[in-house]
Amino acid sequence: MTMPTSHCPWRMQVHHIQQETPDVWTLSLLCHDHYPYRAGQYALVSINQRADTLRAYSLSSTPGVSEYIQLTVRRIEDGVGSGWLTQQVRRGDYLWLSDAQGHFTCDNEASDKVLLLAAGCGVTPIMSMRRWLAKYRPACDVQTIVNVRSPQDLIFAREWSHYAVTRVAEHDVTPGFIAGRLSEALLQQVPDLAQRTVFCCGPAPYMDWAEATLRRFGVTRFLREQFFTPPVAASADVERLMFSKRSPATTFSAPRGNSLLQAMESNGVPVIAACREGVCGCCKTQVLAGDYRVTSTQTLSERELAEGYVLACSCQPQSDLVLA
Ligand code: FES
Incomplete structure (x- = not known):
């Protein structure tokens, strides 16, 4: 059984699991409370009893139509979340989900x-x-x-x-x-x-x-x-930026063009990421010095912005950076 996290307060029980294709399964979940969501949204799932491991999955069910809340998951080789959900989770187990998230939904479109x-x-x-x-x-x-x-x-x-x-x-x-x-x-x-x-x-x-x-x-x-942003491949002709992290003290580099999240993940620097599109707030990171551009500040307060906090998934470093 997984544990609730501040991001994932919704407890759901696996009612049944159905294989859809050779590498895709649908988990049908029972939620004993009303779980509000909109067609096309996704949820974060707390993975394998680790409060710091979250993954985002589309809700494949439809509010007002489907009997269960459903996640349809493709097993990705070495995927921590997909491997656990498709190979280890069993009927009767509990999962913890976040509120439904995202703006990819058709219910506010008037077009006929x-x-x-x-x-x-x-x-x-x-x-x-x-x-x-x-x-x-x-x-x-x-x-x-x-x-x-x-x-x-x-x-x-x-x-x-x-x-x-x-x-x-x-x-x-x-x-x-x-x-x-x-x-x-x-x-x-x-x-x-x-x-x-x-x-x-x-x-x-x-x-x-x-x-x-x-x-x-x-x-x-x-x-x-968009489920993910592929990192820019390291190559001899791509300039690399340097990152110094104060706590714990470490330095690392990544190709210019990688997001801050990609730079951290590709160097094994601990960071929680779920939505990867500037919505959930999981990847909040403080930048102490350097230039960067951001594409989302959705969950950050004025004060956090003033203190240099960014959402790493939505931060494009423009120079070497110093991180807290
Ligand atoms: S991973 Fe969700 S805001 Fe960055």
Whole structure:
């Protein structure tokens, strides 16, 4: 059983676990209180009895539709959170979750034309939204394109058959799938493309390509979820920045272009990170000297900002830094 943390006050019991694909499982959780969340949001999960280990997962269930709170998790090799959730957690165990978080949700969109795009595990918030739209906006015209590596990797395969969906697979294509990847030609087949609000979830390069292409085609409302930001690879031609940490005293370096969080994690410097997008506040770190830019200060007070606190996941160092 895991322990509650200040970030994860919601205790939930695992009712059952279902394997979706060779490396993805859905955990169905019972919460004895009302757990408020919105279609497409995610929650932090306290991992393996360690109050300092949190991971963020999309809630794949749908409020007002699903019987259980559900997390759908892909097992990542050496993944502390995904390995524990998919291989060790059993029926009847307890998990601790945070409040639902994130702004990737469709319930405040007035548009009556929607395009849902998902790749791989990105279908988890997209399916949550698809069910929500079917129940609460039945008149909404929803088009969906889902990309997978091979047909056996399609999560929620049976449930997708209830909806009109274009399935695209890179290899081992079977009937019902189009071979290849998301393409300009596929997008141009979507009726009224430019008038649609687009929700997109998947790997960063997939979303980057989809956003750039759709904006060229006239789409103005493009909302995206992002699970992680890949660190800039170390290479001989990338300048490295130096970091001195006062307590405990240590120095380390990382390529320019890495976020402060990536610089710390890649050097084994202890830091808690969950959402990785400047929302949860877990990665708060004090910078004593140096230049940096920030993309989120959401959970920080005026005083903390004045004292040099940043959210490491949302901090881009511009020079060598001194950390507290
Ligand atoms: S990890 Fe959530 S704010 Fe940085």
